[in-house]
Amino acid sequence: MIIDLADEAAAPGDQVANVCVVGAGPAGISLALELARARPDWHILLVEAGGPDNASDREKDIYRVTPVGKSYSVLEISRRRKLGGTSAHWGGWSKPLDATDFESNPGWDVPAWPFGPEELAPWVPRALAWTDIEGDFFSVDPLRQRHEEKLLSLGAQSRLGEHLFRFSPPTRFGDRYRDDLAAQENLSCLLHANLYQLSRKGDRITGARVRSLDGASVHITADRFVLALGGMETTRYLLNLRGDEAADGDGIHSPHLGRYFADHYGLRPGVVLAREGLRYHRFGDDSGPVMPVLTFSASDIRQHGHHNCCMMLHARSEDDSLLASYGGSAALGFAGGGDYWHYRVQMIIEPRPNPASTLTLTEERCELGLRRMQLAWQPHPADFDSAYALFSTLGEELGRTGLGRSRLAKPDSAEVRQNVSGACHHLGTTRMAARSEDGVVDPDLKVYGTANLYVASSSVFPRYGYANPTLTIIALAARLARHLAGNGAGAAT
Known part of the structure; x- marks a missing residue:
């Protein structure tokens, strides 16, 4: 059932639920439906601040954030206050995190994930189903059997690795699952339901209040609450819940709350010179659209402490000093004949968790009475060291194998570092950890120090990799649904 609080005549009375999920983006919608289907004896409440259409300027103003220091140019476009959340502008890029993304880097000052990839692997098929992705493998090996000519012959001893992206159509969750939400008898979805108060007594959230901007207000009582409002707004609500209390404890009182803000x-x-027809970018396969990417090998990441960055290659027309006309010449050290192309190298950088990169509250309040936030986005200086090391390694491997050459066109500089822009992935500010002293939420996504408050967001990621976070967010949501359901119902099949 879907109820729009903007329609006062349809507004319900106070609500009682077994679980209240706040935020109807990919995490919130998948979590609410998984829970409702797993526990038909429960009432699941899903509340969304927006409606089916794009937010008005008035609605957007509620989550206005002030940047301080470095510019964050995607700040205004990176959030969507509507049913379906940021899936409304998602490009569909999808892959699980790599194995090394779950591992602590000995050179970093915070631990990584409190479990390995095997913990999330059973939930990836669920995430693929939610995002309408047909293919189910993310290794390049099956692809190489069908498209050998499109990939480099790196060899087993290469310092480079290869991984695979897949693509959702992309699935717009608000459109794709609106009928499912309406038809689910034990689920109520409230639209234009702006959360403006969480009530806390001891270690429990005892209630929540939501309202439309001009209409009805609803009080919610639930056994458990899940914040799935996106990385920034989830962090904002936890900071507002803490208020002026000290950041010297667990969960909402953790000094980690609001720190380590990151984006890819x-x-x-x-550019590189290599044989024609390489396809380290999106192309069609029998299993659906795919995109191989080049990375450091896992052994190189573990041995040298590199960030896990990736590279794509885009063919371009160029007739400069990389000697395209001599490509394939054995006298120049090339391994094979044929035509050679120039490729522009596009990288995605894994950001290192930086405690100086923060979301903090200001004294200004929005229309709902909540304190606003300011963002001090500070990419870690070491991010670029690994990125340039990966490009250098690509050149060394091309030269060693005779597969090509590389040329650095944009050397590392203060200007390069200053001008990078984010990808709308809000990461790290409610980090997950095995111990309360290392994070904000536990491995089950429950906020430390609380009995019934959970987070479903990319803000829980303690290490970020280079992959778009949506697939992992949904896998975490499916896993959380199984945990909350409590009886094993909803387990991956």
Whole structure:
């Protein structure tokens, strides 16, 4: 059932639920439906601040954030206050995190994930189903059997690795699952339901209040609450819940809350010369659209502490000093004949968790009475060291194998570092950890120090990799549904 609080005549009375999920983006919608289907004896409440259409300027103003220091140019476009959340502008890029993304880097000052990839692997098929992705493998090996000519012959001893992206159509969750939400008898979805108060007594959230901007207000009582409002707004509500209390404890009182803000960002360091027809970018396969990418090998990441960045290659027309006309010449050290092309290298950088990169509250309040936030986005300086090391390694491997050459076109500089822009992935500010002293939420996504408050968001990621977070967010949501259901119903099949 879907109820729009903007329609006062349809507004319900106070609500009682077994679980209240706040935020109807990919995490919230998948979590609410998984729970409702797993527990038909429960009432699930899903509340969304927006409606089916794009937010008005008035609605957007509620989550206005002030940047301080470095510019964050995607700040205004990176959130969508509507049913379906940021899936409304999602590009569909999808892949699980790599194995090394779950591992702590000994050079970093915070631990990584409190479990390995095997913990999320059973939930990836659920995430693929939610996002309408047909293919189910993310290794390049099956692809190589069908498209050998499109990939580099790196060899087993290469310092480079290869991984695979897949693509959702992309699925717009608000459109795709609106009928499912309406038809689910034990689920109520409230639209234009702006959360403006969480009530806390001891270690429990005892209630919540939501309202439309001009209409009805509803009080919600639930056994458990889940914040799935996106990385920034989830963090904002937890900071507002803490208020002026000290940041010297667990959960909402954790000094980690609001720190380590990160986003993926790109770099185009140079070009390579390699044989024609390489397809380290999106192309069609029998299993659906795919995109191989080049990375450090896992052994190189573990041995040298590199960030897990990736590279795509885009063919371009160029007749400069990389000697395209001599490509394939054995006298020049090339391994094979044929035509050679120039490729622009596009990178996605894994950001290192930086405690100086923060979301904090200001004294200004929005229309709902909540304190606003300011963002101090500070990418870690070491991010670029790994990115340029990966490009250098690509050049070394091309030279070693005779597969090509590289040229650095945009050397590392203060200007390069200053001008990077984010990819709308809000990461890290409610980090997950095995111990309360290392994070904000536990491995089950429950906020430390609380009995019934959970987070379903990319803000829980303690290490970020280079992959778009949506697939992992949904896998975490499916896993959380199984945990909350409590009887094993909803387990992956």
